[in-house]
Amino acid sequence: xxxxxxxxxxxxxxxxxxxxxxxxxxxxxxxxxxxxxxxxxxxxxxxxxxxxxxxxxxxxxxxxxxxxxxxxxxxxxxxxxxxxxxxxxxxxxxxxxxxxxxxxxxxxxxxxxxxxxxxxxxxxxxxxxxxxxxxxxxxxxxxxxxxxxxxxxxxxxxxxxxxxxxxxxxxxxxxxxxxxxxxxxxxxxxxxxxxxxxxxxxxxxxxxxxxxxxxxxxxxxxxxxxxxxxxxxxxxxxxxxxxxxxxxxxxxxxxxxxxxxxxxxxxxxxxxxxxxxxxxx
Numbered sequence: 001x002x003x004x005x006x007x008x009x010x011x012x013x014x015x016x017x018x019x020x021x022x023x024x025x026x027x028x029x030x031x032x033x034x035x036x037x038x039x040x041x042x043x044x045x046x047x048x049x050x051x052x053x054x055x056x057x058x059x060x061x062x063x064x065x066x067x068x069x070x071x072x073x074x075x076x077x078x079x080x081x082x083x084x085x086x087x088x089x090x091x092x093x094x095x096x097x098x099x100x101x102x103x104x105x106x107x108x109x110x111x112x113x114x115x116x117x118x119x120x121x122x123x124x125x126x127x128x129x130x131x132x133x134x135x136x137x138x139x140x141x142x143x144x145x146x147x148x149x150x151x152x153x154x155x156x157x158x159x160x161x162x163x164x165x166x167x168x169x170x171x172x173x174x175x176x177x178x179x180x181x182x183x184x185x186x187x188x189x190x191x192x193x194x195x196x197x198x199x200x201x202x203x204x205x206x207x208x209x210x211x212x213x214x215x216x217x218x219x220x221x222x223x224x225x226x227x228x229x230x231x232x233x234x235x236x237x238x239x240x241x242x243x244x245x246x247x248x249x250x251x252x253x254x255x256x257x258x259x260x261x262x263x264x265x266x267x268x269x270x271x272x273x274x275x276x277x278x279x280x281x
Contacts, residue, residue, distance in 0.1 A: 018089025022249030059182030118231030125225040126193040136177035192255035196220025226274025
């Protein structure tokens with residue numbers, strides 16, 4: 001792969017730092033204009049220099065040299081390294097929608113608007129349950145949850161059925177301080193989403209079990225969450241909607257399910273469950 005300096009200019013130093021940290025490199029010599037990172041390998045100690053100023057006229061050249069060193073250390077091609085670097089330090093929630101009626105990589109526009117809107121509502125419901133768990137939320141969305149939506153982004157879609165991604169910002173992941181409140185906001189919201197979806201699936205499969213329902217509400221289940229999942233359902237036969245969490249390296253991984261698959265029968269149960277919860281105050 002030929003590395004175009006213009007494309008390299010778009011990679012922020014924080015993004016590269018997140019990648020290096022996740023790969024075991026350590027900042028050894030920090031200066032005003034640059035940071036020297038070190039990695040101890042079986043052969044010998046390796047080092048790279050990361051320029052702090054993205055606007056430095058030679059920034060692209062420095063990144064090219066850094067990538068060449070990483071290519072030598074990792075024994076991987078530049079394209080693979082760049083691909084991982086672009087998502088380094090960022091948690092990702094991936095949704096894969098599969099059904100016989102859905103072509104690979106495409107969805108009807110009408111359903112697409114429901115899918116993206118449903119994911120947004122899912123994050124909102126999960127975010128609200130972090131501060132207070134309820135069967136049915138009333139009133140406007142709190143400002144802190146709206147601010148959370150502003151920081152999360154939809155990533156590029158991927159091949160394989162229809163896949164969309166939600167990503168956290170890189171800067172939030174670079175603090176690496178578990179006690180910092182701001183550190184956990186985005187990661188906690190995505191982790192809660194995975195926990196709540198799993199809880200909803202469990203409660204939906206045990207509709208007559210009040211104890212399971214109560215436990216599921218404590219884990220983030222709500223009428224709003226069920227409604228959001230209903231928007232994500234393409235309402236066709238043979239549906240599978242798979243949720244996968246990918247946690248950035250360098251931070252402790254949340255103790256929640258990493259992968260959940262909802263099927264047509266699950267969505268039918270969730271619709272009924274959502275209607276039941278919506279009647280509770």
